[in-house]
Amino acid sequence: MTMGRPTIYTPELGDKICDLLASDTACLDEICDRYPELPCQGTIYAWRHRHIDFSKKYLQAMHSRGNLYAEETLKIARERPTYFDQNGNERVDAGAVAWLKMNVSLRQWHASKLAPKTYGDKSTVETTIKHEENIKDLG
DSSP: OOOOOOSSOHHHHHHHHHHHTOOOOSSSHHHHHOTTOOOOOHHHHHHHHHHHHHHHHHHHHHHHHHHHHHHHHHHHOOOOEEOOOTTOOOOEEEEHHHHHHHHHHHHHOOOOOSSSSHHOOOOOOOOOOOOOOOOOOOO
16 A cells, blocks of 8 residues: 555645755755655645634745845856856856846746745835824814
8 A cells, every 4th residue: 555645734844844944945846745744735725724823934944045046146147157158268158147147037036926025026114103182173
């Protein structure tokens, strides 16, 4: 008898999923494929709606993932895609530069969505207005 993927939520399994999400930028389905002890992607999405603690941990893991994306942009930006032409001269590979630029932009976008307060485009200012009980009616 072969066992299938788990479908019953446990806090330990939820923690493992969140730890993997917080430390890896692979897609959720790729992570599930890598670890057969994890449920399928659809089950994980369903658990986010059914288990409030898991949902909170999942959101924290995704915020951490935003930091990973931001760190990856630095690593990618340091790459120098060059090749040597037929005369032995070092040249910049324009196609590779475009590919790297696209990957940096994609990671910046993900970081801004997963950790908007840190990497978002807009800065917001929060203000608190105190209501005074003894305001005179000016009308």
